Amino acid sequence: MxxxxxxxxxxxxxxxxxxxxxxxxxxxxxxxxxxxxxxxxxxxxxxxxxxxxxxxxxxGWVDINAEPSLVKSLGVIEIYDGNRGVGITNALFAVEQATDIAHKNGMGIVALRNTTHWMRGGTYGWKIAEKGLAAICWTNTESCMPAWGAKDTRLGNNPFVMAVPRESGPLVLDMAMSQYSYGKLQVTRLKGEKLPFPGGYDKDGILTDEPGPIEQSMRILPTGYWKGSGMAVLLDAMAALLSAGSPTNAIDKIEEGSCTGASQIFMVFDPAQLGGSDFTHQMANSVADYIKTSEPAEGQSEVNYPxxxxxxxxxxxxxxxxxxxxxxxxxxxxxxxxxxx
The missing domain is CATH 1.10.1530.10 (Malate/L-lactate/L-sulpholactate dehydrogenase, four-helix barrel)
Structure with a gap:
């Protein structure tokens, strides 16, 4: 290192x-x-x-020269085809479009279909919050997680992002619907470490905190067990519904790597037109301060907000x-x- x-x-x-x-x-x-x-x-x-x-x-799974093209405009909602262009630039384009709509209407939604991996989902929450706006974003993925009670992979881990602006540091949640993403498993394995909590099952169906056997079995654990499994299903269906794009079962048929053909949603809200900027920052500070003044649990030195x-x-x-x-x-x-x- x-x-x-x-x-x-x-x-x-x-x-x-x-x-x-x-x-x-x-x-x-x-x-x-x-x-x-x-x-x-x-x-x-x-x-x-x-x-x-x-x-x-x-x-050739990512078209580096492709740009998003408008499919439909419905006032506060716009649908774009990502044309399997670069996932990061496609997503940043969607953020800018949703931001423009939000400035005009108080909220803006861009649904992006047929795109590629957006890399770190939290990027888009941070970018939006740094503009003084709030965000809810998510993507579906190819199958990489079993549904609750199943052995074979039929769900995406469908990363979900929420962000609330705050002058001294926004509140940003960036989470997969699995207890740990495959990226986290890789990082932990490369460090030669174990996961802080069990993250999935080995090939024999035994719950383990060893990242390697989970990567091999692909039986990562849904966050919140059946609750994360249910969230993954509905995030997938909603992403496909809003973008008129592919759900996980269709992405699986593409077979061109992680997230190729994915559907993504970018929802942006303008606090200045809702409760006002002052209210937003005061409220966000109160939330963060309330969390920070929690009594740490055994073995913990502090409590962090997202x-x-x-x-x-x-x-x-x-x-x-x-x-x-x-x-x-x-x-x-x-x-x-x-x-x-």
Whole structure:
């Protein structure tokens, strides 16, 4: 494990994307987002995803020149086809469109279908909250989790994001419908560690905190057991309904990597037109302060509100450098130098 300066990481990742054929503007945006994700401590969807994304580009699963196209406009709701373009730039486009609609109407919804992996879902919550707006976003995915009571994978883990603006740091929830995402399993395995709590079943159906056997069995545990399973089903159905796009069972038939053909929803709310900006910040502060003044449980030193650890990681990693696995970084450098396996 080593630490890399933010700008060095971004520039190296950008070179790798340029070598993969991305136009300069898209390479720069994607490198920025991947580096920000790692800087915030979400390594699994930051620099760790660079090689996989480039592999998808090389296989033609991501169209690096495609742009979203408008399918339908219904006032506060717009539907776009992502044309299987770059997931990050497609999602950021959807954020901007939903933001414009929200400024005009108090709320705006963009439903994006036929897109590709948006990487870290929380990115879009953070970007919206930093504009002083609130957000609810989610995506469906290919099957990677069994329904509650099942052995075979029929559900996506369908990441769900909510964000509320706050001057001293927004409240941002970014969670998969599994107890741990596959990215978290990978990061934990690379560190040679166990999960804090059991995260799924091994091939024999035994609940375990060892990430490797869960990755092999693909029997990750739905968050909240049957509740997470039910949420995954409905998030999938709602994403497909609102975008007139593909649900998980249709994405499975595409067979072009993780999230290719996914349906995503971006809901943006303008607090200034609701309770007002002052009310919003006072309310958000009261929520955060109420959580922070909780009495810590046994073995805990503090209680955090959603998004607080990401902010702390960002400050630390900007100062000390961003941690990255040696093998992962070597692979990114090779891609940046135009070397192939």
């Amino acid at each position: 080593q630490r890399i300066n933010f700008n060095e990481m971004k520039n190296t990742v950008k070179k790798a994307f340029l070598n993969a054929g991305l136009p300069d503007a898209k390479a720069d945006i994607c490198a920025q987002i991947h580096t920000e994700s790692s800087c915030d401590g979400i390594y699994s969807h930051g620099v760790n995803r660079v090689a996989r994304f480039i592999d998808y580009v090389n296989k 998004g607080e650890r990401s902010t702390k990681n960002r400050h630390e990693n900007l100062h000390q450098g961003i941690p990255v696995d040696d093998g992962v970084w070597a692979e990114v450098i090779a891609l940046a130098e135009g070397k192939t396996k």
